[in-house]
Amino acid sequence: MADPSDVFDLLGLTEYETTALEELLSLGRTTAPNLASATGIPKARIYGVLDALADRGFVKVVPGRPKEYQPKAPEDILDRAVENRRQSFEGFTQEIDANREAFLSEYRPRYERANEDISPTAELFHVVDVGGPSERETRRLYRDAGETLRIITNSFAYLDSVAGALEDALAAGADVAVLFLHPDRLPPEKAAVQADVVERLRREFTAVEFRFSDQKLPWRGTVVDPSMDYDGGEAILLVEEPDVPNHMRQAALTDNGSFVAGMQRYFDLVWEYESQASGDVYT
Structure with missing residues (x-):
């Protein structure tokens, strides 16, 4: 109290x-x-x-x-x-x-x-610190999603901090899909976190689709409303740097339509050819 x-x-x-x-x-x-x-x-x-x-x-x-x-x-x-x-x-x-x-x-x-x-490429990204700033930007992206929300994550351990924004995205009619790293590729403690998150998604966010990548994921983040005409969309991403502590890391934000479309294509390829359905991983 x-x-x-x-x-x-x-x-x-x-x-x-x-x-x-x-x-x-x-x-x-x-x-x-x-x-x-x-x-x-x-x-x-x-x-x-x-x-x-x-x-x-x-x-x-x-x-x-x-x-x-x-x-x-x-x-x-x-x-x-x-x-x-x-x-x-x-x-x-x-x-x-x-x-x-x-x-x-x-x-x-x-x-x-x-x-x-200034060269156009200088505006390709801007960065925010990992933690509170990156989570605030992630919540904003969720709430801005009009049609499509794609999430790439290891265990989605930050679900608590974005749950309200995820509910808003679903209520607005966004199609939401989450690509997890397969639990066999996670340390036991992170695999346990992932199992709890999956159970919560099944219980509270029934409209969310999710699959599990068989291969390592080189980056994690969110893609919102990509356009294959390269004229829209926004994304936040964090590359894998296992030896760098979170408090020293930064996440990149971009609204470059071409880059966002490329991230969406990567998501689609892994989803289609290198991932397993939830029922094959968690019964």
């Missing part, structure tokens, strides 16, 4: 502001000196802390001699935090829009001059 006090971090409060607000929610209405004594916040700082909380709308200032400070109800604090963030974002958007034309007029010509001599 999440720690309720973690919400104070989301509110963007300083340590003193968090301490003061949390104590106020327990004390109720009180004076600045009393709160300073209860929290250990220096008296020279307590008024600035309370003013900052009041400016955010988390604390009510009660006039008098001396002034008192009363916390807003917890639900009001959360609602106010959301409203503060919305207003901040709207202000940021307005500032960007106000400066957009001048920025583009100045910097777009510079960008175009700097990139006009």
Whole structure:
């Protein structure tokens, strides 16, 4: 269960502001000196802390001699935090829009001059780190799939991180197929992971087809909506580098239609001539 006090971090409060607000929610209405004594916040700082909380709308200032400070109800604090963030974002958007034309007029010509001599092959790929970044891109590809989604993997150990996106692809009507490496070619621990994933696919993703490659797979990744006219599609791939740890590896992304079509042809050939059906591998 999440720690309720973690919400104070989301509110963007300083340590003193968090301490003061949390104590106020327990004390109720009180004076600045009393709160300073209860929290250990220096008296020279307590008024600035309370003013900052009041400016955010988390604390009510009660006039008098001396002034008192009363916390807003917890639900009001959360609602106010959301409203503060919305207003901040709207202000940021307005500032960007106000400066957009001048920025583009100045910097777009510079960008175009700097990139006009770049070879087309330089744009064939761009790379992301393996792990969180590559998984985010993979989820995006799954969700962008309109017709075809092809996955090449050893054990599909990352299924948990992409399951929601896979469900979205299937719901959108994409034809999904997974090409696994045959479990006989996997270490025992990865073969066990693969067996669990296969069972889950059979149970939860019944529309997904899958087969098992008899040969080594030189790369792993995803191909989305390839076109044999070479005018569409996107892919992410990771080549086999057994001696390189994952945290030092990168995955390549491409939307080059010719390359994506070539990856699809590779998938189709292995699927047709060098793989076994699920029933022949897992009974």
